[in-house]
Amino acid sequence: MKKGKLTGYRGRIINPISPTEVEDIRDGILVVDIAGKIVSCGPYKGDGPPFKKGTVPFDKVVDLRRHLIIPGLVDCHLHLPQLDCRGKHGATLLDWLKHYIFPAEMAFRDLRVVDDVGKRFFKKLVLNGTTTAGIYVTVHEKATDHAFKLAKACGIRAVMGKVMMDQNAPEGLKEETRWSLKQSEMLSEKWHCTSGGRLRYAFTPRFAPTCSMDLLKEVGKLAQKTGAYVQSHIAETAEENEEVKRIYPKLPDAFSVFEESGCAGPKTILGHAIYMSDDEYRRMAETGTKIAHCPTSNFFLKSGWMPAERVESAGVTYGLGTDVGAGTSMSLFTEMRHADYTQLRASVVPAKALYLGTLGGAKTLSMEDEIGNFAPGKCADFLVLDIRQVDYHYRLSELTTDEVLSLLMYRGDGRVVLDAYVGGKKLDVDALKIDRRVPHGFHF
Numbered sequence: 001m002k003k004g005k006l007t008g009y010r011g012r013i014i015n016p017i018s019p020t021e022v023e024d025i026r027d028g029i030l031v032v033d034i035a036g037k038i039v040s041c042g043p044y045k046g047d048g049p050p051f052k053k054g055t056v057p058f059d060k061v062v063d064l065r066r067h068l069i070i071p072g073l074v075d076c077h078l079h080l081p082q083l084d085c086r087g088k089h090g091a092t093l094l095d096w097l098k099h100y101i102f103p104a105e106m107a108f109r110d111l112r113v114v115d116d117v118g119k120r121f122f123k124k125l126v127l128n129g130t131t132t133a134g135i136y137v138t139v140h141e142k143a144t145d146h147a148f149k150l151a152k153a154c155g156i157r158a159v160m161g162k163v164m165m166d167q168n169a170p171e172g173l174k175e176e177t178r179w180s181l182k183q184s185e186m187l188s189e190k191w192h193c194t195s196g197g198r199l200r201y202a203f204t205p206r207f208a209p210t211c212s213m214d215l216l217k218e219v220g221k222l223a224q225k226t227g228a229y230v231q232s233h234i235a236e237t238a239e240e241n242e243e244v245k246r247i248y249p250k251l252p253d254a255f256s257v258f259e260e261s262g263c264a265g266p267k268t269i270l271g272h273a274i275y276m277s278d279d280e281y282r283r284m285a286e287t288g289t290k291i292a293h294c295p296t297s298n299f300f301l302k303s304g305w306m307p308a309e310r311v312e313s314a315g316v317t318y319g320l321g322t323d324v325g326a327g328t329s330m331s332l333f334t335e336m337r338h339a340d341y342t343q344l345r346a347s348v349v350p351a352k353a354l355y356l357g358t359l360g361g362a363k364t365l366s367m368e369d370e371i372g373n374f375a376p377g378k379c380a381d382f383l384v385l386d387i388r389q390v391d392y393h394y395r396l397s398e399l400t401t402d403e404v405l406s407l408l409m410y411r412g413d414g415r416v417v418l419d420a421y422v423g424g425k426k427l428d429v430d431a432l433k434i435d436r437r438v439p440h441g442f443h444f
């Protein structure tokens with residue numbers, strides 16, 4: 001073992017194992033190699049160099065004993081151009097899209113707007129402890145390319161793509177089908193699996209009403225050919241479902257649009273999935289299609305709530321998404337509590353909330369072999385948290401696992417996040433040079 005190659009992060013480590021199991025190592029050490037991979041995660045045995053037999057050696061220790069270490073948070077669904085659209089009251093989804101969202105997305109033809117919004121967007125993700133995100137940009141190829149450049153510089157892990165819309169969209173955002181496909185394919189070739197796999201491409205047909213079957217079928221083929229992702233929305237409101245029925249009268253339900261086009265599959269993530277039959281959930285599970293569950297957004301737009309029990313009993317994998325800008329918060333902790341609040345009959349216990357925001361999200365993005373918890377060999381994506389930022393009187397050492405997770409879930413926000421690491425590298429919140437400094441504490 002060469003000197004200077006392994007770093008140990010010593011602190012209290014809470015590591016999600018499954019929806020019901022969590023490991024709590026009160027004096028733990030997370031050992032990370034120079035490639036940013038996890039070598040081990042276990043109790044600290046007071047054995048820095050020289051090493052005792054049978055212990056995992058490390059060359060340098062970062063002392064985080066008053067802090068908590070958890071895996072980086074995974075936001076499975078949000079919209080970069082909608083950052084400043086948060087909190088704009090709208091009557092219904094389709095109304096809100098027309099009045100606020102489409103105009104904001106149109107502004108992305110100007111790269112100065114993309115640069116300004118994009119830099120603030122990635123900074124806020126880092127400040128809120130999101131280390132991996134599934135991101136929608138706009139229909140603009142240049143805007144999407146620029147967003148990838150910003151994600152690269154920021155250091156975050158991202159699955160991202162250019163929105164595609166070739167029907168029922170306003171002038172200025174409606175694309176010619178072939179043009180949309182060509183530009184998306186070029187972006188995928190340029191960005192999919194770059195920066196050591198940190199950046200990935202997602203073909204992003206917005207939702208069934210704005211996409212022709214012709215477009216969707218080609219997306220299905222492209223995703224197959226390239227191994228890239230597909231992300232879209234499904235069954236967010238009953239009104240949307242009616243639109244889909246009107247546009248695709250021969251298809252029996254919303255999910256069949258994705259099946260028919262070849263867009264269903266393990267690397268497809270569909271936002272919302274609220275108004276669906278048990279048979280649709282069954283077919284989602286059968287095809288391995290995932291759900292991004294966005295409870296804050298569903299509250300905000302009064303869309304409804306995803307029936308988590310039915311989704312789970314069908315065996316569909318799902319993770320959490322802020323769905324900014326219908327989601328008003330950039331924090332996955334907010335999403336965790338709303339995942340609980342929106343389930344009227346079942347309860348999302350704190351260990352499950354942590355799972356959904358980490359390993360569950362990793363599974364949703366087909367990244368469970370790489371991120372989501374501290375299994376050896378995975379990438380060292382982790383957060384250093386200070387729970388005293390919730391309230392100064394809390395002492396980490398005095399709290400049980402459930403108390404810590406409960407605090408984070410119900411009262412956590414960006415303030416508790418001291419540092420975020422991706423692949424063993426600490427993210428610099430000022431990596432993207434923002435002209436106008438966002439005041440501290442303004443990042444919820």
Ligand code: GUN
Nearest residue numbers: 101206207233297323326
């Ligand atoms: N459905 C189609 N587009 C959107 C969007 O931008 N936000 C939400 N919440 N739902 C959508």
Ligand code: ZN
Nearest residue numbers: 077233271323
């Ligand atoms: Zn969305």
